[in-house]
Amino acid sequence: MGVGPVTGTASQRPPHILLVEDDPGDALLVEELVADLSPRPRLDWVRTLAEVSQRLRTEIPDCVLLDLHLPDAHGLEALARVRGINDQVAVVVMTGLDQERTGLAALASGAQDYLVKGHVDPHLFGRAIRYAIQRKQAERTSADLQASQMRAQENARLERGLLPTPLLGADRAVDVVSRYRPGRDHSLLGGDFYDVVQDPTGLVHAIIGDVSGHGPDAAATGVALRLAWRTLVLSGVTGARQLDLLEEVLVAERDDEQTFATATSLVFDPAAGVVLVRRAGHPGMLAHGPTELSWVEVPGGPALGFIPGRARWPAHELGLDPDTGLVLFTDGLFEGRIGQGSERLGENGLLEVARGLRAEQPEAFVDALIARVEELSSAAGGLDDDVAVLSVRWRENARRTQL
Structure with missing residues (x-):
């Protein structure tokens, strides 16, 4: 027996x-x-x-x-x-x-x-x-379970570093909407980052960026760049010198010489009604108004870290109507696969999706845009990459007050 x-x-x-x-x-x-x-x-x-x-x-x-x-x-x-x-x-x-x-x-x-x-x-x-x-x-x-809890704690720390609360005064000239969505691997944030800071003169500075690669190294590098950017803004360092110094931080922080970071920096001037844009290898952006939506992509320079010390990032001035905002994002929003095949949404596809949305308010528009992209990519397993979205628009009556 x-x-x-x-x-x-x-x-x-x-x-x-x-x-x-x-x-x-x-x-x-x-x-x-x-x-x-x-x-x-x-x-x-x-x-x-x-x-x-x-x-x-x-x-x-x-x-x-x-x-x-x-x-x-x-x-x-x-x-x-x-x-x-x-x-x-x-x-x-x-x-x-x-x-x-x-x-x-x-x-x-x-x-x-x-x-x-x-x-x-x-x-x-x-x-x-x-x-x-x-x-x-x-x-x-x-x-x-312990490893999962540690990853969750690490995510929380990295999220605070990568995705901060905008630093705006009581008299802020812009409204900000920010969103982050992880890709298929939810265990750790990627290197997507953004920030918004209003300086004592009333100018509003914004940045969005994306460190190549995934996992803790990319996230840590993104945190270092975001913190360095805020420090530079608060210290009065702007323009091309700001991107030069961010590139120096990237080169010092990266473990692999192939690591790079794309970025778009903006300076909103409410008195002049203009936005100064510098682009370092980053995708274009959407100009979102009450009746019109368009793709905006100014000439720029290479990504940070591509040719250290030799890159140039020219400034371009955009006039921005009182009821229009700029929506910036990382490439995970349009590079994912859609449907059952290998087709990617692409920039043109993203613009088409955005134009098909009825949402007019910035928060509703950003949420609807992300939800539609997630829906399109669901058949292919979801978003391939992390996605950060940042919408910055003149605050109601802020521009009219200056006119």
């Missing part, structure tokens, strides 16, 4: 046990114990840790049943080496009758359980294997 069940995997299949034992007699005893279990586990037998290393390269068992006295390892060294090969597998160590203290030490060193040779019946053996597998699964689940 079998003893069991011994199942520790999600599929409820019989567990796979790798026995590491150089004594044929002890190995035979384990085989007899396994034969009494139901369902019967799969048992593989190797004699040395060298064989363990070879096996674990191609297949991971549910549990390693480990003798602590092997030809090529002895005592807790054997356990440490198995965990060094793969620390995701459950380990049950086997000790002699006079080595119970060693078994306890093995538990403290990472084993899930221990058995004393010659003092194990099928019921105890089956329970030890089952519980060891379950404990290891619980450890992995706990580790995954």
Whole structure:
């Protein structure tokens, strides 16, 4: 009559046990114990840790049943080496009758359980294997949860750095709407960033940028650029010199010489009703008015970091009507795939989508634009890349007051 069940995997299949034992007699005893279990586990037998290393390269068992006295390892060294090969597998160590203290030490060193040779019946053996597998699964689940929580905390810190609250005075001349959407991989922010600052003279400075790549390195570089930009604005450094210094920050922060960042900087002058634009390899923008919507793309220079120290970013002046705003975004908004095929939305497609929206208020327009792009990309798995959108428009009556 079998003893069991011994199942520790999600599929409820019989567990796979790798026995590491150089004594044929002890190995035979384990085989007899396994034969009494139901369902019967799969048992593989190797004699040395060298064989363990070879096996674990191609297949991971549910549990390693480990003798602590092997030809090529002895005592807790054997356990440490198995965990060094793969620390995701459950380990049950086997000790002699006079080595119970060693078994306890093995538990403290990472084993899930221990058995004393010659003092194990099928019921105890089956329970030890089952519980060891379950404990290891619980450890992995706990580790995954902790990693997820750490990623969430990291996301929150990076989001505060990349996506700040605009720094505007009580007499601010513009209204700002900002949005961020992660791409398919929600685990960490990318390198998209933006910021808006009003200086003591009443000029409103805005920037949007995108660091190449994904993950923590790109995000950290984006934070460094955003913080540097705000510091420069508050210090009175603007214009081409500002982009020169941002490029120096990028070059100093990046780990890879291929890393670059696109950016568009704007300076809103409410007294003159104009916006000064400098573009460093970044996409164009949308001019969003009550009755008209158009694509605006002024001549610019290369992305930051392409040709350090040699790039030039000319300024271009745009007249902006009182009821018109500028909508800036990172390329994730239009480079994603749409439909079932490999077609990308593209800039022309984005403009067509924007012109088809009925929303007139800036906040409603931005939300509707993102929602429509997400809808178009849903069949292809969603947005490929992170998306940042920044809408800046003269505040109601702000321009009229200056006229």
